[in-house]
Amino acid sequence: MTVRPLRRSDAATWQRLRRDGADWLAPWEATLPPGAGVPPASYGQMVRILRRRARAGAGYAFAIEVEGQMVGQVTVNAVTGGSAQSASLGYWIGPGHAGRGITPTAVALVADHLLDVMDLHRLEVAVRPENVASLRVVAKLGLEEVGLAREYLHIAGRWCDHRVFQVVADDRPGRLLARVLETS
Numbered sequence: 001m002t003v004r005p006l007r008r009s010d011a012a013t014w015q016r017l018r019r020d021g022a023d024w025l026a027p028w029e030a031t032l033p034p035g036a037g038v039p040p041a042s043y044g045q046m047v048r049i050l051r052r053r054a055r056a057g058a059g060y061a062f063a064i065e066v067e068g069q070m071v072g073q074v075t076v077n078a079v080t081g082g083s084a085q086s087a088s089l090g091y092w093i094g095p096g097h098a099g100r101g102i103t104p105t106a107v108a109l110v111a112d113h114l115l116d117v118m119d120l121h122r123l124e125v126a127v128r129p130e131n132v133a134s135l136r137v138v139a140k141l142g143l144e145e146v147g148l149a150r151e152y153l154h155i156a157g158r159w160c161d162h163r164v165f166q167v168v169a170d171d172r173p174g175r176l177l178a179r180v181l182e183t184s
Contacts, residue, residue: 024095085121104140108176126162
């Protein structure tokens, strides 16, 4: 299992994963509220937007690969420098690969890179309280719960509460990948 930057050549696989996993992903899928703009019209447009954000240091998108095949994605949003040095992480995986420890490993790899190489101080993951699979991911990572954010994100067409978890670089006795491997 590995993570790598999302590529234009991932288009067919990304679209197949999203189509085949539509029912699995829909309850957790971020949506734009009315009047907030239009989502990218194509995979290519989405990748161009993500690359622009990466060049600006504002966010990054990584493909999760297993045996050379893309199976999901980890996205880094809201990268903030200055006195905050923080970012928010989101992730998804195709239903055929869920429950195998792939997602926590991928998130740990990205988080360790952000904390160790990019010198971020704090990472946040927000999870809907009903998303049992995603709650297992943050548990395997050993993230600290910091509270409930009411109506935090627009998901599946409505504003939804999220439980917020964090890891602070100073509180990591070991890398997150080591934590995941210990719990697997």
